[in-house]
Every structure is written in structure tokens, then in C-alpha cells.
Amino acid sequence: MESREISRAVIKRLPRYYRYLGDLLDEKVDRISSNELSQKMHVTASQIRQDLNNFGGFGQQGYGYNVAFLHKEIGKILGLDVVHSMIIIGAGNLGQALANYGGFDRKGFRLEGIFDVNPDLKGKPVQDLKIQMVNSLPAFLKKNPVEIAILTLPRGSAQEMADILVQNGIRAIWNFAHVDLDTPENVIVENVHLSESLMTLSYNLSSRNPD
Amino acid sequence: MESREISRAVIKRLPRYYRYLGDLLDEKVDRISSNELSQKMHVTASQIRQDLNNFGGFGQQGYGYNVAFLHKEIGKILGLDVVHSMIIIGAGNLGQALANYGGFDRKGFRLEGIFDVNPDLKGKPVQDLKIQMVNSLPAFLKKNPVEIAILTLPRGSAQEMADILVQNGIRAIWNFAHVDLDTPENVIVENVHLSESLMTLSYNLSSRNPD
Numbered sequence: 001m002e003s004r005e006i007s008r009a010v011i012k013r014l015p016r017y018y019r020y021l022g023d024l025l026d027e028k029v030d031r032i033s034s035n036e037l038s039q040k041m042h043v044t045a046s047q048i049r050q051d052l053n054n055f056g057g058f059g060q061q062g063y064g065y066n067v068a069f070l071h072k073e074i075g076k077i078l079g080l081d082v083v084h085s086m087i088i089i090g091a092g093n094l095g096q097a098l099a100n101y102g103g104f105d106r107k108g109f110r111l112e113g114i115f116d117v118n119p120d121l122k123g124k125p126v127q128d129l130k131i132q133m134v135n136s137l138p139a140f141l142k143k144n145p146v147e148i149a150i151l152t153l154p155r156g157s158a159q160e161m162a163d164i165l166v167q168n169g170i171r172a173i174w175n176f177a178h179v180d181l182d183t184p185e186n187v188i189v190e191n192v193h194l195s196e197s198l199m200t201l202s203y204n205l206s207s208r209n210p211d
Numbered sequence: 212m213e214s215r216e217i218s219r220a221v222i223k224r225l226p227r228y229y230r231y232l233g234d235l236l237d238e239k240v241d242r243i244s245s246n247e248l249s250q251k252m253h254v255t256a257s258q259i260r261q262d263l264n265n266f267g268g269f270g271q272q273g274y275g276y277n278v279a280f281l282h283k284e285i286g287k288i289l290g291l292d293v294v295h296s297m298i299i300i301g302a303g304n305l306g307q308a309l310a311n312y313g314g315f316d317r318k319g320f321r322l323e324g325i326f327d328v329n330p331d332l333k334g335k336p337v338q339d340l341k342i343q344m345v346n347s348l349p350a351f352l353k354k355n356p357v358e359i360a361i362l363t364l365p366r367g368s369a370q371e372m373a374d375i376l377v378q379n380g381i382r383a384i385w386n387f388a389h390v391d392l393d394t395p396e397n398v399i400v401e402n403v404h405l406s407e408s409l410m411t412l413s414y415n416l417s418s419r420n421p422d
Contacts, residue, residue, distance in 0.1 A: 011411075011414060012411070014410070014414070015404070015406070015407035015410040015411060016404075018410065019389065019404075019406070019407065041391075042391070077414065077417075078410045078413055078414045078417070079416055079417030079418075080413060082417075084413060084416070092308065093304045093305070093307045093308030093311060094304070094308035096304045097303065097304030097305035097308055100303075101405075103389065103406055104406070104409065107406065107409075107410070109413075147416065148416075171416065172415070174408070174409060178230070178314065180252075180253070186419075188412060188416055188419065190408055190412035190415070192403070192408055193226070193227075193230075194309075194312075194403065195226070195230070195314055195315065195318065196226035196227060196230065197385070197401055197403055198315065198318075198320065198385060198401070199225070199226040199229065199291065199318070200222075200223070200226060200401055201385055201399060201401035202289055202290040202291060202320075203225070203288065203289045203290055204383070204399045204401070205290055205295070205358065205359075205382065205383050205399055206288075206289070206290030206293075207290075208399065
């Protein structure tokens, strides 16, 4: 499996397959045909067969896909078979919303710490953690190696914090700040630019209803 | 302008241009060459020229782009020249984070109400609004026509709420629930599936560091 090259387009669709297969597992569904999955996901059955054939031999004629097996294999490809440690930088509403979302934990993302600059928030409990001050971050990361930092700071302080995170060994940043970060090539940055998503919605509204 | 067909690929890049041009405006930059913009955005200058030439005549040889004009024109295309009214359904941390983000207001998205089912939250102030109960939503929408609903409910109750919203005249849903909504074709849905974004990050981490 490791040696097989899967196209970026297929990779981009895998999280959605993973979500639907997880739902089917929750509903105690053992197997599903590409046609049934097609109806659920609003994707053509031939697209599904093409995508899932990339992994070889999951589907069987007249039987369909084994849901648990496929869910597990796609999970492996997505790196969900190992535990990823995370910290949140920025304990505002967005940071706390992400901390409180239980779904990440179930997928193997373990929150190890939550940090802020606001001294009023120091020690405040969030889930089973207490908010720490950002100035204790380097010492924390020395003791607790963490892979992923979730950045929910205002845009003005995001780049400076990204530099500190990278210097202290963070290998991936999930960036919610409304700014593109400058980071070394070996650091992975995944952006969630919410305002751009809202603009796309606005464009679709305007173009559907020309005045 | 209205009659010109712009490709989906270009449209998808417009919010990012809009963000960078807005930053330049804030920095009091009047004009910028495609080369300078290229360095800032990490996009090739020829890509920028190709994209922006879609709108015709914005760039001038030896002068560059007029930042204010280009910002305004792209804003029009994105539907940001008109005010969009919004409500938030779900006043948890995520709903409150979105309510408190001032950037939407500056882009012409006006928050008209915030709703929840939890009676403990009734009347609690968020920005200059007070949290209302979801059962008052139909009456509210009859009095206050709203275009966009921001859905930050848990996935289990999202579809039912989407049905209610559509029945009461909502034309666009910005969906943060971890589920794909079933809606009539004339309703626009823009999804922010955060867990899928995190899985993409996890995939990139795993594929960069094969064990």
C-alpha cells in the first residue's frame, strides 16, 4: 500500500469517504455497494469505484465493500491509525470551541495543552486541561513533544507565534488566523480561511441572483 | 462585466486576491505590479496577470494595478458591494466565535440574530445582540428577512434545522455541522468541514514521514 501513488484529487476526497464510512459503522452497517454509497454521498458510483479501486481489492462483485475494513484502510492512509498530539494557541471562543469538539479525540487527535496571552484566562479549565500562558510554551514543548499546533490567534500576532512554534519543534500548523504564514518548507500548514469560505458563499448568492 | 464568464478556478482564487488587496489598502499602497503581488502571494506573476486580465483593463504596463479599484471590482464580483444579512443558529463557542469576529461586518455581512435551544443562554448578550430561542425563529424571519444562516449545531440536529430554515425563506447556509445537508437546489450551502481539514493535515504529516 505504502508504495502505491494515489493522486491528490483522490486524497482530497478521502476524508469525506472516511466520514461516511464512520457513519455507516455507527449504524452497524457491515457492507455497502458502490450504488448505495453513491446515493448517500451524491457522487457517481463509477467515481466511487474508481476512487476506492486505488486501494485494490476492497470491493467484491455482488458483495460490495466491507465497511469496517475500508474505514480502517482509509484511516491508515490519512494517518489516523496513530495518535497525533496537539496544542491550541489562542483560548478565545474559537480555541475553546475546537478544544470542546470531542470528534477529534475519537479520530486520534489528542489535545495536550491550550495557551493564551491573556492573564485573566490563566488556569481556567477547558476540558481536562488548564489554560497556560504562552510564555511557558517553549518549556512545555521541551518536556512534551507535540506534532500539531492549532493557531487561533488574531492575524496580527499569528506569524510571530508561528516562528516560535517552529523554533520549538512543531511540525504542523492548523492555521485559523486570516493570514498566510511564512514557514520553512518542512513544516505543514493547513489553512482554514473562514472569511474566504464566506466570500465564496456570497459569490454564489450574487451570481445566482443577478440584479 | 456581468456578461463575462469567469472560470470556477479563477473565482476560487478571488477571495485570496481580495484579502491581499485589502491588506495593501490598509497599508496605504496605491498601486502594485504583478511581480510585487507575486512575491507577496507566492503565486507566479503570469498567473496573476492571467487571473486579473479576466476583468479587463485593470493593469497598466509600467504602472501596475490600481489597488483600490481592483479591490472594489473584485469585491463586486464576490457580492461584497451589497449588505448580506445573517443569523447564527447555535450559540455555543463556535457560534459566539463567529459572532465576535469583526471582519465579517467590515465585509458587509451583518449579523441580525443569534439563536440556540438551550434555555440557559436565553437573553445572554453576544455583541449587540441577545441570544434568542430557536422556537422564535419562524416569527423572527417573518419580520426580518435574512439571506444567510450560519449553522453551528451538532450534526444530529443540523438537517432538521436546515429544513426549518429553508421553509422560512433562508437562501444560503454556511454549514459548520459535520454532515452534508440535503436542501433544495436553489439553496446555496457552503460547508466548513473542520474534521476533514484536520485529516488533510494528518495525511500530509504521515506521507511526509513514512515510518
